Amino acid sequence: MTVSLFFQHLANGISLGALYALIAIGYTMVYGILRLINFAHGDIVMVAAYVAFYGAAMYALPWWLAFPLAILLTAGLGMIIERAAYRPLRGVPRIQLFTSAVAVSFLLENLGIVVFSGRPKAFPRPAFLDKPLHVGDVIIISYTPVAVAVALILFGGLLYIVHRTKVGMAMRALSKDIETTGLMGVDTDRVIMIAFAIGSALAAAGGILLAIKFPQINPLMGVVPGLKAFIAAVLGGIGNITGAMIGGFLLGIAEIMIVAFFPQLAGYRDAFAYTILIALLLFRPTGLMGEVEPEKA
Amino acid sequence: MRTSITRNRILTVLALAGFVVFLVYAQTNWDAYRLRILNLCAVYTIFAVTFNLIYGYTGQFSLGHAGFAAIGAYAAALLTMSPEQKAANFFLAPIIPLLRDVEWPFLPALLVGGTLAALASLLIGWPALRLRGDYLAIATLGFSEIIRVLFVNWQRITNGSLGLKGIPDHTNVYWSWGAALVTIFVVKRLVDSSYGRALRAVRDDEVAAQALGVRLFTHKMMAFMLSSFFVGVAGGLMANLISTIDPKVFMFFLTYQIVGITVMGGMSSLTGSLVAAVLYTVFLEVLRPIESPFDLGPLHIPGIPGMRMVLFSTLLLLVILFYRQGLFGQREFxxxxxxxxxxxxxxxxxxxxxxxxxxxxxxxxxx
Incomplete structure (x- = not known):
């Protein structure tokens, strides 16, 4: 393998990783606060891609209007899901909450099939994301730096919110103890809803990037990236935003590199992430940056 | 008291006899379509009852059902297909010699399928059953996807994404309902035994159960392997019923349906699982027309493909949110x-x- 080919693969890996990272952050945020694996997260990704598709292709909106609009609407969807399917279950055993998340995911997928039809649709790709860029011998399409930039900017924004604003402080408090935080005068329901809105908005950004990267969308498109993003979140240490970011990029790069170095394993690419997950859970369940958490009854 | 026990036994025997008469009647008089539904009812009953064992009674949320069913289905299919059928199927790459000429009777094929599924559950259960609730769910779901990816890639064993066609239709109502009754019986005896009480203790409070001397891991593993065994058998029944399988049949969608059926029937109620599985299968067929276009007098109503699953998943969500005990809760017939x-x-x-x-x-x- 030549050096330039290596960098070529690295660029591909980074562009895939940016995607996983964006989706993983939403997973990790919700998990950090509610201790819930929001199983429907991957399907929120799918809905965002469709909303963007309808905005850009059906209503012929320019992309700079269609995409932010899709992100906004998806954030709203995240809030609705939280309000309708998760809030009524506060205080019941967590596994019930997770069952509800599975049901929401199942519902979104089926609704997607009915409303958007099961047939894949071609996603309109903004032309400026298709330009080849030459960096030395390596050719990358302009999508890659844009995706990475989007991921980093949103990541920075999220860090700012979590660490520098009052809502962020409330979120951090919630992740320690919801009840006590409520007693201290924080409107916990509102903060949880905001966390869902932010998480879904990030998922939406990931979904649009996903749709641009593989310019085809279908109602089940979110499931596998969603699962992999969750694995990325576990890899980084679930509940840790920086960890999710790093885990996302690592997973993306690793997936591409495995196939690059062992082409005969290409067919098994999708199994790779799950194998990482199982190994990780065996040997280092806290992930790279997670902290050990005492077992709560 | 004694008389009521004797009376209940007699009633049970009579009911079983009546059911057998019904099965004989159905098998000889019903057309293929209705028989297929009746068989599917039994297969889904096994799926739901076994999911209930691992989730409802033991409290371990495993999302691996589709994977274990796939193992059982492929094993049973490959063992029962005739060498000619296999030759016709494997035209891209020849089947491995080990499987090429075998053609087994149905029962050993089903048992091998179940055993392989149980071994696979040992493989994933060993790391995953130490995990808490939702982690276990993701790990088993991941495992089930690994199985699917392997089956897509093992061209010379599974015929890859082309799937297997022309699997002999061994499954009849005696096989399917026989297996379902055996499953219900075994699971019922298990959950009513001291082991069953230990399983419920694990479900309700792991720490307390452990303090009382229940070996958590052993008990979880036992329930998991037993459940996977029957899932594997059900997979084999399904393969020899629908006669065409490919890896797509065993996507996570199948698992979600099983979760839905079990939750609606009531966690920790085998009666609930049975009733819900039968209702689900029947209603899915009854509602089939809404997915194809039909004319209502002068009105032309277009079919909405996928609508049944939307109804089902909406209902599932409503049950989880507002009626958590489902049809039967913890009650049994x-x-x-x-x-x-x-x-x-x-x-x-x-x-x-x-x-x-x-x-x-x-x-x-x-x-």
Whole structure:
């Protein structure tokens, strides 16, 4: 393998990783606060891609209007899901909450099939994301730096919110103890809803990037990236935003590199992430940056 | 008390005999379509009852059902297909010699399928059953996807994404309902035994159960492997029923359906799993027309593909949110319960006719 080919693969890996990272952050945020694996997260990704598709292709909106609009609407969807399917279950055993998340995911997928039809649709790709860029011998399409930039900017924004604003402080408090935080005068329901809105908005950004990267969308498109993003979140240490970011990029790069170095394993690419997950859970369940958490009854 | 036990036994035997008569009648008189539904009812019953064992009774949320069913289905299919059928199927790459010429009877094929599924569950259960709730769910879901990816890639064993066609249609209502009854019987005996009480203790409070000397891991593993064994058998029945399988049949969608059926029937109620599985299968068929276009007088109503699953998943969500115990909650069918209900109905009906009801013959407190 030549050096330039290596960098070529690295660029591909980074562009895939940016995607996983964006989706993983939403997973990790919700998990950090509610201790819930929001199983429907991957399907929120799918809905965002469709909303963007309808905005850009059906209503012929320019992309700079269609995409932010899709992100906004998806954030709203995240809030609705939280309000309708998760809030009524506060205080019941967590596994019930997770069952509800599975049901929401199942519902979104089926609704997607009915409303958007099961047939894949071609996603309109903004032309400026298709330009080849030459960096030395390596050719990358302009999508890659844009995706990475989007991921980093949103990541920075999220860090700012979590660490520098009052809502962020409330979120951090919630992740320690919801009840006590409520007693201290924080409107916990509102903060949880905001966390869902932010998480879904990030998922939406990931979904649009996903749709641009593989310019085809279908109602089940979110499931596998969603699962992999969750694995990325576990890899980084679930509940840790920086960890999710790093885990996302690592997973993306690793997936591409495995196939690059062992082409005969290409067919098994999708199994790779799950194998990482199982190994990780065996040997280092806290992930790279997670902290050990005492077992709560 | 003793008389009621004897009475209940007699009633059970009579009910089983009646059911067998019904099966014989159905197998000889029903057309292929209705038989297929009846068989599917049994397969889904096994799926739901086994999911109930691992989730409802033991509290371990495993999302691996589709993967274990796939193992059982492929094993049974490959073992029962004739060498000619296999040759016709594997035209891209020849099947491995080990499997090329085998053609087994149905029973050993099913058992091998179940055993392989149980071994696979040992493989994933060993790391995953130490995990808490939702982690376990993701790990098993991941495992189930690994199995699917392997089956897509093992061209010379599974024929890859082309799948297998022309699997012999060994499954009839005796096989399917026989397996379903055996599953219900075994699971029922297990959950009513001291092991079953230990499983419930694990479900309700792991720390307390451990303090009382219940070996968590052993108990979880036992429930998991037993459940996977029967799932594997059900997969084999399914393969020899629908006669065409490919890896797509065993996507996570299948697992979600099983979760839905079990939750709606009621966690920790085998009666609930059975009733919900039958209702689900039947309603799915009854509602089939809404997915294809039809004419209502002058009105042309276009079919909405996928609508049934939307209804099902909406219903599932509503059950989880507002009616968490499902159809049966933790209750089971019993003759005493049935007879009491009938007696109450009888009294109510006689009351409607204006006669004074006979002095209560039923135990007090039944009102």
């Amino acid at each position: 019993s003759w005493d319960g049935l007879l009491n209900t009938l007696a109450r109905l009888h009294r109510r009906v006689t009351g409607l006719w204006g006669r004074t009801p006979p002095p209560s013959t039923v135990e007090k407190g039944e009102q």
